[in-house]
Amino acid sequence: MANPRAFIDYYSENAISPVSQDISDIGKHFRRRDSLFRLLGLLPTFVRGRTVLEFGPGSGHNALYTASLKPSSVLFG
Numbered sequence: 001m002a003n004p005r006a007f008i009d010y011y012s013e014n015a016i017s018p019v020s021q022d023i024s025d026i027g028k029h030f031r032r033r034d035s036l037f038r039l040l041g042l043l044p045t046f047v048r049g050r051t052v053l054e055f056g057p058g059s060g061h062n063a064l065y066t067a068s069l070k071p072s073s074v075l076f077g
Helices: 006-013 026-039 061-068
Strands: 051-054 073-076
Touching: 026 061, 051 061, 061 073
Parallel strands: 051 073
Antiparallel strands: none
16 A cells, blocks of 8 residues: 555655645736636635635635635635
């Protein structure tokens, strides 16, 4: 059986993040997130005023877009 921590160990040893985001162009970042949300069937109006639970927020870059949709609150798990 493979080591279940193999990927985590590799990323730690090589100081890399497999989920890093380039947000130097915040508009482009927001368009990518909007596209993903719509693909998943999550329209911006569905988020507005609701509580959002985000699992594994990492650096928080994706939460920037979610917060722009004006939820009532965002919980990180």
